[in-house]
Amino acid sequence: MNVKRTIAIAASLISLSIPSMAAPSVSSVGGTISNGQSITITGSGFGVKSPAAPYLWADFSSSINPSTRGVKTSWDGVQSMTWTSNEGLNGGGAAKSSDSNGACTLEVDYNNWTNDNQHFYVYKRTKQNFLITSTTQNWKQFRMWSAGMTFPDVYFAPSNGECYVEDITGSGFYGSFNPSSTNWVTEEILGKASSSPGVKDGSLVFRVDGSQKTSGSLVTSNSTYPNRMSIMYPFHAVAANKGSWSPGWSSTNAVWVDNLYVDTTWARVMLGDASTYSSCQTLDVQIPTAWADGSVSVVMNVSSFSSGARAYLYVVDKDGNVNTNGYAVTIGQGSTQTNAAP
Numbered sequence: 001m002n003v004k005r006t007i008a009i010a011a012s013l014i015s016l017s018i019p020s021m022a023a024p025s026v027s028s029v030g031g032t033i034s035n036g037q038s039i040t041i042t043g044s045g046f047g048v049k050s051p052a053a054p055y056l057w058a059d060f061s062s063s064i065n066p067s068t069r070g071v072k073t074s075w076d077g078v079q080s081m082t083w084t085s086n087e088g089l090n091g092g093g094a095a096k097s098s099d100s101n102g103a104c105t106l107e108v109d110y111n112n113w114t115n116d117n118q119h120f121y122v123y124k125r126t127k128q129n130f131l132i133t134s135t136t137q138n139w140k141q142f143r144m145w146s147a148g149m150t151f152p153d154v155y156f157a158p159s160n161g162e163c164y165v166e167d168i169t170g171s172g173f174y175g176s177f178n179p180s181s182t183n184w185v186t187e188e189i190l191g192k193a194s195s196s197p198g199v200k201d202g203s204l205v206f207r208v209d210g211s212q213k214t215s216g217s218l219v220t221s222n223s224t225y226p227n228r229m230s231i232m233y234p235f236h237a238v239a240a241n242k243g244s245w246s247p248g249w250s251s252t253n254a255v256w257v258d259n260l261y262v263d264t265t266w267a268r269v270m271l272g273d274a275s276t277y278s279s280c281q282t283l284d285v286q287i288p289t290a291w292a293d294g295s296v297s298v299v300m301n302v303s304s305f306s307s308g309a310r311a312y313l314y315v316v317d318k319d320g321n322v323n324t325n326g327y328a329v330t331i332g333q334g335s336t337q338t339n340a341a342p
Contacts (some may be wrong), residue, residue, distance in 0.1 A: 012019040024315040026327040031310070038289065039129060041269065041296045041327070049267040049308040056108055056262040059301070069287050069299060070262075072311055076231075077107030089184060089303045094236070095258070099228040100240030100251040107315075108262050109204035112228035113144055114193035114202070114220040115281045119318065121268060122189040122234045123261040123285040125303070129156035130253045132178050135160045137247075138240040141179075142189055142206075146227035151230065152220065155236075156206060157191075161214070163204055168219050170200070175214020177206050184258075185209055186283055187306075190236075190266060190320070198222040210272070210280045234262050259303060260287040261285045269298050271311050271329075277322045280312075 024045040031039030057070040064083035066073050081095045081104050088094030097104045113120055122142070132139050142156040151167045158179060164172035179185070186209050192203040202218035221228060235257045242249040261268075269288060272280030286298040286306070296315060305311050312326025 017184075023321040024317055024323045026313060026323050027314060029313060029327055029329060031300075032334045033302065033331050034307075037300045039298060039300060040290075041298070041313060041315060042183070042294065043315065043323070044294050044323075045317065046291065046293050046296055047267060047319075049265055049288065049291040049318065050295070052288045052297075054261055054287065055110065056260070058095075058260040060088055060095055060258055060260075064092060064095050066260075067287075069289075072108065072228075072262075075106055076109040076127075077105065079103060079105040079107075080217050081106060081235075084201065084256075087256060089286045090318070092258075094256050095260075096256045097237065097254045100253060102242060102249055102253065104235070104237040104255055105233045106235040106257070106260070108112065108232045108234055109230055110232065110264065111192070112230045114229040116193060117195050118193040119191075119264065119266050120232075121261075121263045121266050122187075122191075122232075123259070123268075123283075124187050124235060125184055125258040125260075126187055126235070127182065127184045127255065128179065128237070129182050130250065131182065131265055132159050133182070134246055137245045137249075140238050140240065141187075141236055143230040143233045143236045144229040144325075145239075146225075147230050149285055150227060152222075152225045154204070154220070156204075163206075163214065163216060165218055165220060167225060171219035173216025173218075174212070175206070175216070177208065177213035184252040188283075193228075194220045196285055197226055212284055230313070231237065234260060246333065260274045260286070261287075265318050266316060266320050267291070268316050269296060270314045270316065271300075271302065271305070272314060272326060273311060275326050275328070276324070277310055277314050277326065280314075280326075286313075302331050305331045310319045 022045045026043040028042045056072045058066040082098035145153040189205040190205040202220040205215040237255040269286035271284040273282040274280045290297040316322045
């Protein structure tokens with residue numbers, strides 16, 4: 001047999017044995033696109049998400065406690081935070097700082113956030129009535145610790161743009177993600193733990209209003225600090241060394257959080273304001289209730305959209321792949337037809 005032909009046949013057989021890694025594709029949507037309504041998204045390539053529900057979902061509609069739509073329905077810790085009935089998105093409920101000490105956190109534990117190759121995802125709507133304008137203003141807005149608040153731990157510090165795993169040399173990176181607005185913003189954190197101790201192939205990505213602000217590689221454990229991080233503060237508004245701040249810390253400084261979503265996978269459903277995911281500046285996370293490769297059901301969250309507005313549905317799989325074109329829907333209307341052009 002011709003050698004070239006033999007190689008070509010072998011290559012074809014190998015390609016047939018490799019599973020397709022096609023991105024999700026949405027073909028139809030059934031249900032009414034309104035807040036709290038259930039819809040079913042049909043298509044292909046959605047992959048696996050088990051359980052379908054997020055690890056935690058807190059919309060703060062009636063209390064500070066997380067919703068029963070998530071796996072976890074209580075906080076593992078609440079520090080200097082209280083519930084407000086009318087200071088959240090669209091005048092609804094939210095969690096806000098309860099004092100001026102500058103140490104406001106909501107804690108969510110899991111065993112473990114940094115197991116080898118573990119993925120995690122955080123979505124939150126946040127607001128603060130002050131800006132960080134100097135590197136003297138030591139401010140940390142996300143943190144994870146090992147059990148007992150021991151090393152290793154990791155944090156985001158917007159004052160100097162640092163993402164750092166403490167006491168693991170060379171693990172971390174710098175970026176520019178200082179808050180630039182006192183309005184409500186959407187923050188997303190996508191994390192992946194190292195594949196094994198000492199390997200710098202873990203990662204963290206920080207996004208604001210659909211735009212990636214920083215990303216980089218991490219070592220999430222090593223032989224000296226082998227513990228895995230089990231404590232997460234998805235909402236972490238903590239001022240350190242306030243005596244060194246210039247401008248100084250003000251007793252009127254306050255923070256708010258709404259629509260806080262935490263999960264142990266990157267798989268999720270999003271509602272955006274643009275026909276391609278990379279162009280979206282407004283994103284509402286949806287709440288899955290059932291998940292199969294060809295069908296996903298969610299409870300709608302349309303906090304950012306008015307009735308009659310055009311929006312686009314996106315399904316993201318566990319590896320971060322997303323449908324190329326958003327599925328066009330209209331807020332407040334039913335959607336049972338196949339997708340049409342934007």
